[in-house]
Amino acid sequence: MQFKRIANDPGSRARAGELTTDHGTIETPIFMPVGTAGTVKGVHQRELTDDINPDIILGNTYHLYLRPKTDILEKAGGLHKFMNWDRNILTDSGGYQVYSLSNNRKIKEEGVKFKSHIDGSYHVFTPENVMDIQRTIGADIIMAFDECTPYPCDYHYAKRSMYMTHRWLDRCIKRFNDTPSKYGYEQTLFPIVQGSTYKDLRKQSAEYIANAGAFGNAIGGLSVGEPAEEMYAMTEVVCEILPEEKPRYLMGVGTPINILENIALGVDMFDCVMPTRNARNGMLFTAHGTINIKNKKWEDDFSPIDEMGITYVDTYYSKAYLRHLFAANEYLGKQIATIHNLGFYLWLVREARKHILAGDFAEWKNTMVKQMDKRL
Amino acid sequence: MQFKRIANDPGSRARAGELTTDHGTIETPIFMPVGTAGTVKGVHQRELTDDINPDIILGNTYHLYLRPKTDILEKAGGLHKFMNWDRNILTDSGGYQVYSLSNNRKIKEEGVKFKSHIDGSYHVFTPENVMDIQRTIGADIIMAFDECTPYPCDYHYAKRSMYMTHRWLDRCIKRFNDTPSKYGYEQTLFPIVQGSTYKDLRKQSAEYIANAGAFGNAIGGLSVGEPAEEMYAMTEVVCEILPEEKPRYLMGVGTPINILENIALGVDMFDCVMPTRNARNGMLFTAHGTINIKNKKWEDDFSPIDEMGITYVDTYYSKAYLRHLFAANEYLGKQIATIHNLGFYLWLVREARKHILAGDFAEWKNTMVKQMDKRL
Numbered sequence: 001m002q003f004k005r006i007a008n009d010p011g012s013r014a015r016a017g018e019l020t021t022d023h024g025t026i027e028t029p030i031f032m033p034v035g036t037a038g039t040v041k042g043v044h045q046r047e048l049t050d051d052i053n054p055d056i057i058l059g060n061t062y063h064l065y066l067r068p069k070t071d072i073l074e075k076a077g078g079l080h081k082f083m084n085w086d087r088n089i090l091t092d093s094g095g096y097q098v099y100s101l102s103n104n105r106k107i108k109e110e111g112v113k114f115k116s117h118i119d120g121s122y123h124v125f126t127p128e129n130v131m132d133i134q135r136t137i138g139a140d141i142i143m144a145f146d147e148c149t150p151y152p153c154d155y156h157y158a159k160r161s162m163y164m165t166h167r168w169l170d171r172c173i174k175r176f177n178d179t180p181s182k183y184g185y186e187q188t189l190f191p192i193v194q195g196s197t198y199k200d201l202r203k204q205s206a207e208y209i210a211n212a213g214a215f216g217n218a219i220g221g222l223s224v225g226e227p228a229e230e231m232y233a234m235t236e237v238v239c240e241i242l243p244e245e246k247p248r249y250l251m252g253v254g255t256p257i258n259i260l261e262n263i264a265l266g267v268d269m270f271d272c273v274m275p276t277r278n279a280r281n282g283m284l285f286t287a288h289g290t291i292n293i294k295n296k297k298w299e300d301d302f303s304p305i306d307e308m309g310i311t312y313v314d315t316y317y318s319k320a321y322l323r324h325l326f327a328a329n330e331y332l333g334k335q336i337a338t339i340h341n342l343g344f345y346l347w348l349v350r351e352a353r354k355h356i357l358a359g360d361f362a363e364w365k366n367t368m369v370k371q372m373d374k375r376l
Numbered sequence: 377m378q379f380k381r382i383a384n385d386p387g388s389r390a391r392a393g394e395l396t397t398d399h400g401t402i403e404t405p406i407f408m409p410v411g412t413a414g415t416v417k418g419v420h421q422r423e424l425t426d427d428i429n430p431d432i433i434l435g436n437t438y439h440l441y442l443r444p445k446t447d448i449l450e451k452a453g454g455l456h457k458f459m460n461w462d463r464n465i466l467t468d469s470g471g472y473q474v475y476s477l478s479n480n481r482k483i484k485e486e487g488v489k490f491k492s493h494i495d496g497s498y499h500v501f502t503p504e505n506v507m508d509i510q511r512t513i514g515a516d517i518i519m520a521f522d523e524c525t526p527y528p529c530d531y532h533y534a535k536r537s538m539y540m541t542h543r544w545l546d547r548c549i550k551r552f553n554d555t556p557s558k559y560g561y562e563q564t565l566f567p568i569v570q571g572s573t574y575k576d577l578r579k580q581s582a583e584y585i586a587n588a589g590a591f592g593n594a595i596g597g598l599s600v601g602e603p604a605e606e607m608y609a610m611t612e613v614v615c616e617i618l619p620e621e622k623p624r625y626l627m628g629v630g631t632p633i634n635i636l637e638n639i640a641l642g643v644d645m646f647d648c649v650m651p652t653r654n655a656r657n658g659m660l661f662t663a664h665g666t667i668n669i670k671n672k673k674w675e676d677d678f679s680p681i682d683e684m685g686i687t688y689v690d691t692y693y694s695k696a697y698l699r700h701l702f703a704a705n706e707y708l709g710k711q712i713a714t715i716h717n718l719g720f721y722l723w724l725v726r727e728a729r730k731h732i733l734a735g736d737f738a739e740w741k742n743t744m745v746k747q748m749d750k751r752l
């Protein structure tokens with residue numbers, strides 16, 4: 001694997017880069033669509049490849065471990081083959097879902113015992129088996145097993161949790177180094193900075209993570225309910241410490257505005273369920289603001305969904321038609337809105353990249369942030 | 377409009393034809409996918425056009441009248457423009473849905489008063505306003521307003537109902553002739569044979585309908601729960617009377633086997649929710665029998681969904697992956713299964729056509745009927 005920095009924006013800390021793995025080159029900044037259970041909900045792989053066109057998608061270890069289970073994925077030759085997706089895949093560590101989906105979980109030094117939200121069965125995630133599971137899923141980029149603290153979080157809890165996440169990281173690295181890549185292509189491990197919304201903890205954690213010497217680094221525990229300003233403050237502190245020459249991944253972020261602001265602070269990679277989840281609720285993101293397509297005002301608006309949109313749905317279907325599909329609870333509405341939103345997110349990060357390369361990212365970002373902060 | 381008979385099968389009453397309207401040529405026999413509310417559930421128009429490729433689809437007047445309502449469709453310039461579908465559309469008369477979906481309906485000579493299943497509001501369908509509604513939807517082929525009797529049906533009720541359907545037909549024809557085509561292209565009216573499962577009534581009705589001199593004729597009131605043999609017996613009686621030189625449409629039929637058997641009896645057009653509805657329940661039709669993709673036996677079967685399938689999903693995705701999507705309740709599973717089933721139905725009628733042209737339809741049909749009557 002290789003990360004090449006191509007350009008730095010003069011007016012911000014934004015960077016453009018190229019991350020190359022055995023599954024191809026990822027142009028950064030990048031947004032990774034979330035494909036929880038081996039599918040980006042409602043989107044065919046062909047649409048993902050041809051219309052939305054991301055260089056990488058994300059899979060959720062927790063979901064894939066429970067269904068279809070690792071033995072099936074192993075027999076298939078890994079998730080790439082199972083779902084027939086030949087570009088990059090990053091998997092999260094499963095930690096976040098254990099904390100948010102399982103209604104019965106116990107965190108100990110050894111690992112986390114949890115109850116499946118599907119059938120109530122009990123399971124244990126440890127730093128070691130989570131490495132094994134992600135190796136077997138076949139992710140190109142594997143995430144360390146961490147504890148993602150909630151917001152707000154008591155300082156002492158956040159500190160103790162951070163130390164445990166650091167100890168878990170050492171165990172993750174050991175296990176990762178002791179095991180081979182599973183399917184003949186390289187896999188790499190990203191550690192995760194924690195520390196809640198406390199600057200001193202974030203600095204301490206960023207230093208620990210930087211010292212681990214991984215190929216890339218991630219920032220976790222944000223976008224969990226804190227105000228945007230706190231998120232940006234933490235990203236800023238952490239990006240000052242994480243090495244310039246390595247990719248930085250901000251987990252679970254965010255709105256289009258969050259993404260541009262964090263690119264300005266030096267983040268290269270993002271993932272979030274927002275474009276897909278909000279799409280299924282009829283919320284469309286555009287360069288000129290958000291649209292609630294369920295509103296009656298669109299009932300007889302026969303103009304294209306988004307004249308500037310990059311995907312075929314944007315000009316093929318009208319707002320009135322899409323509004324009708326949502327009113328009639330027709331699933332095609334969710335499909336269309338999902339393709340639109342993901343297309344928009346990918347357009348946004350590509351456009352950001354262009355402006356970083358052109359050296360005018362900061363101004364463009366400020367214009368876009370104002371423009372996108374509207375309801376249409 | 378024009379209907380050209382191209383070939384008759386020597387071993388059966390099967391025919392191949394070409395039905396040409398202002399929205400293009402329909403090669404018969406044809407299966408019309410059901411697009412109830414202006415969408416074939418879970419299928420993009422692009423997939424319909426490029427992958428499934430029918431020359432005509434069906435819309436449901438009852439659903440479209442309630443949502444998005446005729447005023448929106450009129451403003452859009454008709455359903456073709458509203459949903460961006462440039463090939464043929466046939467609409468049913470709304471009668472069948474009034475009888476099956478509305479839990480509160482009153483049939484009188486004047487028409488039917490019914491309660492919307494969506495918001496409980498009251499509406500009236502009459503032969504006259506159903507012509508107007510279908511004119512406004514913009515269907516190329518408009519269906520007469522009839523009463524579709526249930527199965528089983530008392531002889532005297534069936535007879536009285538048939539007479540009323542005939543009187544309603546006269547009113548439909550009058551209104552249809554008194555009103556112009558709405559959007560500049562030709563619209564045509566198909567009357568419907570009723571008479572339940574009684575041969576004498578079916579004959580009487582077929583004669584009445586044949587005498588109406590419409591461009592094409594339909595057979596209704598079948599596929600409502602009667603045994604297949606009764607269905608075939610009725611089709612046979614009716615097809616002997618309906619004019620050879622006009623297209624014959626058997627409404628709401630059926631399984632792949634039903635379709636081949638009725639083609640053998642002289643039917644040219646079909647529609648049915650079975651390929652789409654069963655797909656959403658994980659039931660796949662193939663040339664070698666049906667597959668319940670939810671079965672555990674497919675869990676680690678990484679072979680293509682259907683190696684003989686005509687759509688891209690058939691070879692792009694594996695049975696194990698599709699099984700996983702159904703197990704995980706992922707909507708992409710329903711999307712894939714729907715495209716597969718519709719692709720199969722369209723393949724089946726096209727293949728039937730080829731064999732009619734080749735003059736060996738009857739033998740081929742017998743082989744296929746045996747082959748498809750299996751569970752894989």
Ligand SMILES: [Zn+2]
Pocket residue numbers: 351354355
């Ligand atoms: Zn630009």
Ligand SMILES: [Zn+2]
Pocket residue numbers: 727730731
């Ligand atoms: Zn053949």
